Amino acid sequence: MIDRNKLAGMGAGLLAATVMFGAGTAGAQPAAGEYVFGFVTETTGPLAAAGVSYHRGAQVAVEEINASKWIGSGVTVKLSEKESGSDAARAVQAMTQFVADRNVLAVTCCILSPVAGAMRPVAANAKIPLVFYGATLPGLPQPPYVSSVVALPGPQEVKMTQLIVDKMKPKSVAYFVNADNEGFQNRFKAAQKVMEGAGVKTAGVVSILSADTDFTAPATQAMGMNPDLIMVWTTQTPAAGIIAALRNRGYAGAITASDVIAPNAVFKKIGEPLAGVPFPIAFAAGVSSSPEAKAFADAFQKKFGELPDTYAAQGYTSVWYMSQGLKSLSGKANREALATALAKVGSIEHNVYGGLPMVAGQADVQKALVVNWSKDGKVVAWEPK
Amino acid sequence: MILFLEQALNGWALGSLYALFGIGFGLVFSTLGILNAAHGTYASWAAIVGYYVVERAGLPFPVAVGVGVAAGGLLALAVDQIAFQPLRSRKAGMLGALITSIAFWIILDSLAGFATEQQSLAFPAASFPSGMIDIGPMKVGQLQLIIIAVLIVCTIGIHLLIQKTRLGTAMRAVGWNEVAAALGGVNARMVILLTAFLAGATSGLAGVLAGAATSNVSFTLGEGLMLKGFAAVVVGGYDDVRGTAIAGILLGIIEVFVAQYVSTALRDGFTYSLLLIFLVARPRGLFGSAGFVRA
Amino acid sequence: METLLDLWAAYGSTIAFAMVNALFALSTYAVLSTGVLSFTTVVFAAVGGFLAAQSVAHLGIGLWPAFALAGIGGAVAGSVVAAAFLKLDSHWMALASLALVLITRVTVLNTPLLTGGVNGLVVPMSVPMGDLVILLALVAAVFWRLHRSWYGLAARAVREDAAVASTMGIPPRGIQFTAFVISGAVGGIGGAALAFTLQFISPETYFIGMAFTMIASTVLGGSFHWFGPIVGAAVFTALPVTMQSVLPAIEDVAKGVVLLVIMIFLPRGLVDPRAVGLRRAARRRVSAEEGTDV
Structure with a gap:
């Protein structure tokens, strides 16, 4: 009896997954093992303040994904970090080292658009998925290899x-x-x-x-x-x-x-x-009300002792996006399969924005909040006087 | 008209910071013959130390300024003794010192990033004289007036020190020729130490004041001051503090007016074109003495 | 074999950057070897880089013609700078060249039609490693030839003492002017090589950071022989990568400390012909003394 309930539950889950991912991927999962995402950090240099946030957000995503066995049983993800200091030449060198490391399945990087511009041809030539977590110049994505989880301003x-x-x-x-x-x-x-x-x-x-x-x-x-x-x-x-x-x-x-x-x-x-x-x-801890946003804010607060900011949310989203692509693969995952899978992602399933469609490799946040700081230092919904 | 006057004063205050920093930079260059790439970090560190004095120790702003200035001076002394003295004793010249100063620039900049946890900090507005004063119809910041006054006092003081005192004579002698100065009975080592301290302290003062005035205490502070302070030194002539002071003030005023009446995008172009014109047409700066030839 | 390939793939770009930096260091060495400290290599590199990028994109020329064009552009820039700046004494020269670096960035920022302005420029061509090796070898061969020529001898004389050199019939200004033209050409070629290596250039590419990198590479390697800058560039480029794997938390600090220590203990740089000469002389003396003992 209990077993049958479980089975029914699984069936519902499968059904939901089928609806979400489209037919053909349901039930499949990548071979068990640890998959590595390269993360080009910018925790020193002129943008270090934001760089630290992106990195922390990504770490929280990794912990959530591994703890919940979200990709599949026995499948975990791990970040491998290399610092660029927001310098294009250093970023490119970090990228080529990731390319050479056969364990690295995809790379995420770049706050500055010029640096992102320098990274793009490297990724496309090496056929490795590259996900931008910060740069906002229009036209950066280049499917299937290069995509961006940062909604363009406007x-x-x-x-x-x-x-x-x-x-x-x-x-x-x-x-x-x-x-x-x-x-x-x-x-x-x-x-x-x-x-x-x-x-x-x-x-x-x-x-x-x-x-x-x-x-x-x-x-x-x-x-x-x-x-x-x-x-x-x-x-x-x-x-x-x-x-x-x-x-x-x-x-x-x-x-x-x-x-x-x-x-x-x-x-x-x-x-x-x-x-x-x-x-x-797009995201403000304490104002964004979706369960994902709340869970993210809590986990981040627990780990780092403060609420996540909008940059942390972007780093977080990048890892979830790559993991979603990975989840849809079956058997031994490789870079090309992951790139194809990422290009097929129509919306990032787990996000803190209350919906995050991907169009031609470019994320698009539709629900914007208007907020302000209160006198005691909290971000609250803006109430026009 | 009021806007014009207010902006002129804003430019004057801004330029005073450039000049104050530039005086320290020029002092090292003219007396010790070192193009010191690490000089900007003295300003950053002075501001950071000053910030922690206010924020952690809860001491008043004047104390923070004093501690920051001392920190700038001591840092300059340490850098001089570690990075420049070994080369000086081997007569390795300006080139080696430039490279060791680059090394210290990399080290101190990176450590400054750690010291502020890579953030840009700011003195709490209540901790320093941040209010406005009404002068007739004009609004002027208290700190702006302080900065303007500090530059005037420092310029006169250092000018008199160099021109009228025994120490100043010794400094000029060392700047001219260290060996000859030593033969003439000058304690060159003492003069070098004092010059390094004075230069670090002056630029440190610029750092603390700029950190408070611009709400930016971070490792980027010194770099900004360095680029403009350097321009002030070149335009004003590095062997005369009066030239540096006037050039710095002029650069500040020009910068503000170009941004207000012409275009911000061209602002830095204006500053540096002026720099280029001076370099080619009057390579010894405003007050530069044509007869002063250095080997 | 696979691990070897991986190593190559991982550090291939570091080697490429080291070779590009070697070109910059040689450009700096060209003027330094006549006793002039100048940061203008950055200016020449910017001229060469943007010229090569634009001509490849709009004129459809190949890699090597682009290098040639960048070299010519850099040489022209070098002669202009020399004509304007050589009358300055050494300290002013250093300051003036630094000022010119600042002006270069403002110019690049404000001429978006030529340089892409703040958004930078995508370079639609890359340089294969083999071509880069040939390029560096060619440039090094020129320096090797110059070192052994009358010009090389004259340059060393001017560096040691310009006044004495001129009494020997060597025109210091003429030698230094030639040095600037060489520096310009090599700097321009280096700028183009960087553009083809990064495949993306922006105003930040050619700025203060590069100025200090090239002067540090040159002096670290040794500014008394043309081989020094090449060694220095290799060491200075490999340093951050090495430090990242050894001390990732404080890699910048470690890099600075290594630079500091090398300069304090070897102020004449890693490659020092005088030290080699002295050692040889000492060895001869020792063997001679041993000879008398026996």
Whole structure:
């Protein structure tokens, strides 16, 4: 009797798996053993702060996958790390070493788009699956070998900007934007289009550079434009510095930003001036409510003593995506089979975003949250005043 | 007009940081003949030490500045004794010291990353004079005024030290020719130690102040100061602190105005083109003395 | 056999980078051997790299013509730099060349039509290892020939003492100008080789990090013989890879310490013709003394 129940349960599971993966893969699993994913870390160098988060997220994913025997009985995954320090030449050398290591089945890497650009031909030539966990330049994926689990910016920004127009009804907006980062230029343009479409005037655009650290003058410049709202579309260090400088110079009006201010370290550094600044984000521990998101946040908190940020979620997603491809293989897994399997993945099954479709090797987050920091340092859903 | 004046003052304060850092860098270059790639890390470390003095030990900001400055000076001393002294005693010249300074740059930068856990930190706003002062219709940051004043005091002080005191004479003598200075009764080793300390302390001061003013205490701090401080030294002439100070201030003001009225993308291009023009047209800087020839 | 192949595959790119860095180090050595410390190899490399990348992409030329073009471009840049900078004294020269490196990056960033700007440029061609070996061998042969020529002798004289050299009828400026042209050509070729090795170049590719890498490689290997820079580049490129496998947690610190220790104990670098000469002389003396004893 008990056995029959079990069987019935398994049958249901199989049925579900069949629906999810399509026919033919159900029941199959890769040969038992330990499979290695290469992880090019960036835990030193200019982007080390984010790099640490990506790596930690990936570690949590590995633990969850192995503990739950998700891929199959006797099948475990393991990360093999090599550091690049966000340097293209070092990243390429790490990649070729992974390529040479026959145990490494796939590689995941890259926060910077130029580094990702340098890695792409190496992976395609060596026929090894490469998954980007951080770079956001459009057009990076190159199926079947190269794919990206990072949603391109755009829709989230549009959604938040629309919300701001509806709720805050500003008459004029001043924008901060990186002069040397095309990703943020695009985000800024998307937001500006929404604003101008709704009849909101552009009071002015203040551009800054990624390597800048002093924002007193740009803040003075923006305040001189007397806008109702200031939107900050820049990379992390400038965004934090700009908001601090604006508040420090006595700007009391509304500010919005992007997900770069989401990590805990940014709040720890800037503190109260960040409170109440809305920003769009795909994942925020404590706001994202899916069971996967909660489980991830708990496991991460337990392991590292703090809540995961959006970068950690991306590192986590990358490992789950590679594992999903691996799970769909049968028998002895190899790189080419895995690449083919990854290219067939229509959506990443286990994710913290409440759905994560993959289109031509590119992830696409559809549900964006609009959140802000509270005064006591928690990310909460944004409530327009 | 108010915007113009406020921006001029912002530029002046920013440039003062470049100049203050540049003075230390130039001092090592002119007196010790070393192109020190590790100099930026003194500023980073001074800021990091200062930060921990405030954050962990809970001491007031002036103490943090003092400790940071001392840390910058001591670090410079240590680097000098470990990396430069062995080469000095073998007469290996500027080249060997450049490479050992690169080695220390790699080491200290990497350790600074560990010290801040690879994060960019910031002094809590309440811990230092971060408020604004109204001067007529203008708003000026307290810290900006402090930075401007510090540069003026340091420039005058170091200029007088070099030009009017026995120590300064000895420093210039060592910079001119170490052997001849020693023959003339100058204790060259003492002068070298003092110069290294002074240079590290000055750049450390720039580091702590910049760390507070820009909400950025990390290993990237020194690198930023180094690139601009270097420009100030070249434009101003490395053998005169007054030149470095004025050049630094000018660079800061130009930078702010180019960003405000022309284009941010071209800002650094403007700075470095100016640098190039000076190099080719007036290679001894603003105050450089044409008769001063170094072997 | 399989493990051997694996080793080759794993460290093949490290060897390729070591050879590219050897070209840069030789370019730096070219001027250093006439007594000029200059970081302008980065500038020449950028000229050569972007020139090669664009001409391969748009003119459809092959690998070797691209190298030739990069060499010519670099040589032209070298002569321009020499004409503008050689009047400066040695300290200013070093500073000026560093400034030029900073200017190069700003220029690359602000001319997106030529360089791809901040997004960089994909290079649609790669250099096979064999070609890279031939390229380095050719360049090394030129340096070997120069070392034994009148020019090589004159260069060493200028480095030792420019004033004395000019009394002997050697024009120091002329020698140094030639050195810059050679440095430019080799640097340009190196820049192209890097572009074809990375297959992607951006403003960050040719910047301060490269300037310090090439000068460190040159001096580490020894700047008194053309073979020194090649050894230095190999050591300096292999160092991070080695440290990563030995001390992954503090690989950068370890790399710095190794560089520091080598420079303190061997300030003239790993390859030092004078040390070889001294050892030979000592051996001769010892054997001569032994001879008298018996």
